[in-house]
Amino acid sequence: MLSIHCPNCGITAEETEFHAHGEAHLTRYGPGSTDDQFESYLFMRRNPKGVHFERWRHQNGCGKWFHVARCTMTLEVFGSYSAQTYAPPQEILDHIKDRRPGWNEGTT
């Protein structure tokens, strides 16, 4: 079971109080994009064994969205951060690199 921290209300609770909503930091291709780009946005998702960035919502709590970085293999949670961002903040990346020395952003 994951223990997740909500950066909006400051509560740390187990995962059943939250809900996962899939991969984070997608580029939302819309009108004007190519069919391939649109297809990739709609259907193609990473499915890494290891570090993964996800969107979560504090479903049974404050109701707000945020991001979580976690490991899909060990279920280690590296940290959570604001939903109002296009990329993970540096301290989260530093922490992941600390925990997973071989990991490279973009490869998973």
Next chain:
Amino acid sequence: MSKPVTALGGASDATGIATVTEMGPMGMITLRGDLSVKAVTKAAVAAGGVTMPDQRMCNTEGAGGIAWMSPDELLIMCDYEHVHAKLADLQGKLAKEHALAVNVSDARAVFRVSGPHTREVIAKLAPVDMHPGSFTPGMFRRTRFAQVAAAFWMVDDQTAQIICFRSVAQYLFNTLNMAAQDGSLVGHFSKA
């Protein structure tokens, strides 16, 4: 005005290790807006009759109170009879603000769990650290009770007040009673 009817008509069960009672009717107003704006909190304080609570806290005094629900939401509590007047006053004060106030008194059900094992009954249902040193009176928590969303706070060390949607009132009442049924005492918090 017609007579207010609570979801379960004030049902109560004291047969188990804690007493579960439906409260109410209670006046409740949901206020959404930017809580860093002075006019919003000032209007809330005037309606709730208590000072502005900190994050994840709740201030109550008699029937009045304010609970911190989320970074942009407050729950204002008052007497059921006064809710329309309070709401009209609140909406007047917030006319120029980007804020929303709604009377949710009849859309919610309120329960009270009381007795020395209240913490244990709640700990069985909600993913909350109910240790007396962790969850103290005055803290407010939105969470889930088994399968439904609810919010609660400790009125005192042996009494918890729970707010849930009216549509799940019967479920929550049954679930609380099941968690409090006779012979189900674990004694987790009394060991400490």
